[in-house]
Amino acid sequence: MALSEDGQLISQIRQGxxxxxxxxxxxxxxxxxxxALAITCNREAAEDILQDCxxxxxxxxxxxxxxxxxxxxxxxxxxxxxxxWLNRNRRWLQPLEEVIDQLIMPHRTSPEAAFExxxxxxxxxxxxxxxPFAHRVxxxxxxxxxxxxxxxxxxxxxxxxxxxxRLHYARQSLSRKLERxxxxxxxxxxxxx
Amino acid sequence: MSLHRTRFTQLKxxxxxxxxIDEWMRWALMNEVAGELPSPxxxxxxxxxxxxxxxxxxxxxxARGLWxxxxxxxxxxxxGFLAPLEVSLDSRLAPKERSYLLWRESSLLCLMPMIVxxxxxxxxxxx
Numbered sequence: 211m212a213l214s215e216d217g218q219l220i221s222q223i224r225q226g227x228x229x230x231x232x233x234x235x236x237x238x239x240x241x242x243x244x245x246a247l248a249i250t251c252n253r254e255a256a257e258d259i260l261q262d263c264x265x266x267x268x269x270x271x272x273x274x275x276x277x278x279x280x281x282x283x284x285x286x287x288x289x290x291x292x293x294x295w296l297n298r299n300r301r302w303l304q305p306l307e308e309v310i311d312q313l314i315m316p317h318r319t320s321p322e323a324a325f326e327x328x329x330x331x332x333x334x335x336x337x338x339x340x341x342p343f344a345h346r347v348x349x350x351x352x353x354x355x356x357x358x359x360x361x362x363x364x365x366x367x368x369x370x371x372x373x374x375x376r377l378h379y380a381r382q383s384l385s386r387k388l389e390r391x392x393x394x395x396x397x398x399x400x401x402x403x
Numbered sequence: 404m405s406l407h408r409t410r411f412t413q414l415k416x417x418x419x420x421x422x423x424i425d426e427w428m429r430w431a432l433m434n435e436v437a438g439e440l441p442s443p444x445x446x447x448x449x450x451x452x453x454x455x456x457x458x459x460x461x462x463x464x465x466a467r468g469l470w471x472x473x474x475x476x477x478x479x480x481x482x483g484f485l486a487p488l489e490v491s492l493d494s495r496l497a498p499k500e501r502s503y504l505l506w507r508e509s510s511l512l513c514l515m516p517m518i519v520x521x522x523x524x525x526x527x528x529x530x
Contacts (some may be wrong), residue, residue, distance in 0.1 A: 228453060235446060244436040253439070261445050265452055334431035353425070354432040381424055388424075 217276035224271045235264050238281065241355065242288050248350045249292040251339055255299070259291040285355065286365045289347055296343060337387040345380040348373055476522050480515065 216237075222230035242263055247256035266287050267274070274283065338349055344366075351357045351365060359377075363370045496504065 226457075228450065231449075231453075232446070235449070239441055239445070243441040244439055247436050247439055248432055256439075257441050257445050260441050261448050261452075264449050268449075268453055269456070331431055331434050334427050335435050338428060338431060349428060350432060353429040354436065381428075384428065385424055388427075 214277075214279070216280040220267075220271055220274050220276040220280070223268060228268075231264065231268055234267060234280065238284055241281070242284055245285060245350060245355060246288050246292050248354050249289070249343075249347060250295055252295075252299075255292075255295045259288055259295065262291055263287045282357070282361050282364050285351065285357070286367070289351075289365055292347075293343060333388065334384075337384050340387065341380055341383060345376050345383065348376040349380045352377060476519060479518060 216234065219230040219234050223234070239260060243256050243260045246259040247253060250256055250259070263284055267280075267284070274280070338346060341349065347366065348362060351362045352359075357365065359370050359373050362373045366373065
């Protein structure tokens with residue numbers, strides 16, 4: 211069976227070819243970086259994670275299955291590294307009260323539509339950021355990266371049913387948080403049906 | 404579950420309504436990281452680390468590693484065989500002492516096959 215483009219590059223990396231690694235890096239850097247950024251909410255951490263991901267590709271090239279797509283494996287490494295980083299820097303969870311304060315305070319002085327849009331975006335982002343790690347990762351992989359449930363199950367090394375339930379609870383939790391934000395700030399006039 | 408908006412309907416991104424919580428999440432996440440790119444420094448760091456890694460742990464070729472192990476084996480054999488000979492030729496030793504040393508060196512010699520096996524296994528399965 212002919213190897214995929216990634217598989218061929220991995221074979222070349224095994225022989226110490228850094229140009230092949232550079233080609234893989236160029237192909238996946240944005241995707242991996244943005245995933246790490248969405249999970250950690252920290253640019254420096256996301257860059258470190260991206261760097262370590264590709265160092266692992268180089269050092270573990272012998273163990274990589276070149277017949278499989280590389281993207282899920284890369285994301286698996288990125289998620290694990292993000293988890294380690296978050297464990298070392300437990301400051302990513304913003305209490306909901308802070309989110310609501312941010313929401314209420316500047317709103318009264320900003321009538322412009324563009325600002326309101328950014329504000330609303332911030333509310334949703336903060337609500338996502340306040341999810342527990344396991345739920346947040348599933349949300350990021352599903353909504354941002356568009357991975358299937360099976361791929362997410364591989365990345366997180368858990369059953370597909372667990373992925374489904376985490377996604378369900380994440381949706382529920384976000385709905386509750388957004389609803390609560392709406393109640394505390396009547397200017398944000400959206401509601402769930 | 405639908406998320407109906409009254410006020411933000413006119414602010415919808417790209418003039419498309421965001422009716423579900425799924426759409427809201429996708430939109431918010433996409434916006435959060437949109438335009439974010441890693442700095443070129445990341446690749447430079449990767450290159451530097453790979454270079455440092457290669458210098459720190461030069462990978463010996465498999466053949467070279469095997470020859471080195473074989474040379475080491477021969478050396479061990481030579482020492483193992485010469486030791487009893489040396490003991491038996493040493494006239495300064497008392498007979499009792501000589502027989503004890505001979506017994507000890509011979510026992511060590513008996514262990515040689517195990518040492519050989521260890522070397523060969525290590526060479527065949529380095530990890």
